[in-house]
Amino acid sequence: MLHRRTLFAGFVFAALAGAVLNAVPAASAADSVPFTTASFAAAKAKGGPILVEVxxxxxxxxxxxxPILSELRAMPKFKDMTVLTVDFDSQKDALRTLDARTQSTLIVYKGEREVGRSVGVTERGAIETLLAKSL
Known part of the structure; x- marks a missing residue:
């Protein structure tokens, strides 16, 4: 038999869980997508700016x-950028496809064409300049 205290605790938990879930923002265009051959081909076919983050x-x-990429991707000029992430440790095929030899590699595309890349750069201005090449 359920007690009032148990029922009340269940209602409180459900209300708090609902509030937390409603506070989580919906996925936006600036969210990254795992790199796959299909996601990369779709992004290139779309023709817009692409960032591949190794x-x-x-x-x-x-x-x-x-945090630099997150801040820049929130800017209106980069709102339509497709971001694909490559896990350096587990996606060796993708690394070969992209000719990426190390982690912290950022590659930008304008549609089908690679327009820039950097390795190990952590300066905000340099990263913004790199991303702007894809516009």
């Missing part, structure tokens, strides 16, 4: 790039 969770340079 990253590793253990890489301090990658961790330094993340």
């Amino acid at each position: 990253t590793a969770p253990w890489c301090p340079t990658c961790q330094a790039q993340k």
Whole structure:
């Protein structure tokens, strides 16, 4: 038999869980997508700006790039940029496809064509200049 206290605790938990889920923002165009052959082909076919981010969770340079990229991707001029992430440790085929030899590599495309890349750059201005090449 359920007690009032148990029922009340269940209602409180459900209300809090709902509030937390509603606070999570919906996915936006600036969210990154895992790199696959299909996602890369679709992004290129779309013809817009593309950023391919080669990253590793253990890489301090990658961790330094993340807040900069997040800030830049929130800017209106980069709102339509497709961002594809490559895990350096587990996506060796993608690394070969992209000719990326190290983590913290950023590659930008304008449609089908690669227009720039950088390795190990953590300076905001340089990263913004790189991303702007894809516009």
